[in-house]
Amino acid sequence: MNQKFQGKWEERWHPLRREWVVYSAHRDARPWSGASVAPSKESPAYDPACYLCPGNVRARGIRNPDYRGVFIFDNDFPVVGAEAPAVPPNIQDAHPALYQKKRADGIARVVCYDPRHNVTLAQISCNQVAHVFTAWRDQMIEFIKNPSIRFVLIFENRGEITGVSNPHPHCQIYAVNFVFSLIEKELDAALDFHREHNQNIFDEILGCELKSGERVIDENESACAFVPFFARYSYEVMIFPKKRHATLASMSDSELYDLAAVFQSVIRRYDSLFGMPFPYVMSFFQAPVDGGDYSQYHLHLLLQPPLRSPGLQKFLAGPEIGGGNFMADAMPEDKARELKQVDLTSYQGAD
Numbered sequence: 001m002n003q004k005f006q007g008k009w010e011e012r013w014h015p016l017r018r019e020w021v022v023y024s025a026h027r028d029a030r031p032w033s034g035a036s037v038a039p040s041k042e043s044p045a046y047d048p049a050c051y052l053c054p055g056n057v058r059a060r061g062i063r064n065p066d067y068r069g070v071f072i073f074d075n076d077f078p079v080v081g082a083e084a085p086a087v088p089p090n091i092q093d094a095h096p097a098l099y100q101k102k103r104a105d106g107i108a109r110v111v112c113y114d115p116r117h118n119v120t121l122a123q124i125s126c127n128q129v130a131h132v133f134t135a136w137r138d139q140m141i142e143f144i145k146n147p148s149i150r151f152v153l154i155f156e157n158r159g160e161i162t163g164v165s166n167p168h169p170h171c172q173i174y175a176v177n178f179v180f181s182l183i184e185k186e187l188d189a190a191l192d193f194h195r196e197h198n199q200n201i202f203d204e205i206l207g208c209e210l211k212s213g214e215r216v217i218d219e220n221e222s223a224c225a226f227v228p229f230f231a232r233y234s235y236e237v238m239i240f241p242k243k244r245h246a247t248l249a250s251m252s253d254s255e256l257y258d259l260a261a262v263f264q265s266v267i268r269r270y271d272s273l274f275g276m277p278f279p280y281v282m283s284f285f286q287a288p289v290d291g292g293d294y295s296q297y298h299l300h301l302l303l304q305p306p307l308r309s310p311g312l313q314k315f316l317a318g319p320e321i322g323g324g325n326f327m328a329d330a331m332p333e334d335k336a337r338e339l340k341q342v343d344l345t346s347y348q349g350a351d
């Protein structure tokens with residue numbers, strides 16, 4: 001084989017999704033070395049047309065309070081909610097085992113991270129990021145007590161490329177009456193792995209990554225971030241508390257602070273490397289909150305950025321949409337190295 005293809009062209013097993021990822025980094029040989037520039041602060045701190053800024057009126061006539069820290073409210077146009085209409089029974093000729101439906105019950109919320117319209121989680125103080133994490137934990141404690149909620153997805157779509165129309169720093173919470181399919185997959189993988197190996201799959205992944213260190217981007221006493229061995233997106237990062245927690249509800253203040261600090265370090269590296277507020281889809285993976293035994297689950301954050309390099313988007317097409325498996329464009333070790341090498345000592349935040 002041609003020497004230049006070595007180690008850049010292979011398939012890797014994704015043990016949590018239980019599928020193969022194909023790496024063809026030999027087609028994208030030039031590594032991106034990045035550019036360090038200060039984040040843009042061109043837009044104003046207050047936008048009178050923004051429905052998330054303090055004091056402004058939202059779509060259904062409700063006025064936001066003059067909030068100072070984190071502000072949480074029920075989504076005005078929820079995908080799930082107590083107002084969801086009743087669902088009529090199946091039509092007579094439908095097969096009940098195949099064609100199932102139910103009410104779109106649940107709670108959809110918006111979490112504003114900061115009153116300022118023009119900042120990001122990367123730019124605000126680490127203390128304020130920790131306040132956001134604490135607010136998420138408080139939400140989880142509330143949802144755990146609610147018998148109609150089975151699962152809670154906390155996610156942030158960052159940047160226009162991910163489809164978000166409002167740049168005001170915020171995320172969403174979907175508390176729903178079903179378990180999102182990726183979590184079900186991970187739960188099944190964890191239970192099977194425990195049965196077959198008598199080990200916890202997340203502990204083993206975490207242990208392997210920390211031992212090798214090759215893909216670790218940052219860590220502190222109780223949290224760590226790495227590009228996983230089986231990353232699908234270039235710059236994909238997983239962030240774990242080192243101690244196993246099924247949901248945020250059981251995490252201590254200091255563990256939350258450490259998790260927030262490592263998370264912020266990763267997104268600051270993104271911004272610094274690309275010289276822009278870097279777009280990503282962030283999702284918080286937690287166990288269901290339906291009272292089941294999820295002791296094998298280990299919560300984590302997953303960052304899936306849509307950019308492969310500046311101006312170059314990863315498009316999902318035939319293999320991903322058509323076939324369901326991912327064709328990755330970069331080797332996880334190369335992307336981890338780029339992120340690790342970013343020097344954050346001169347990073348300029350907004351505070």
Ligand SMILES: [Zn+2]
Nearest residue numbers: 050053117168
């Ligand atoms: Zn705003």
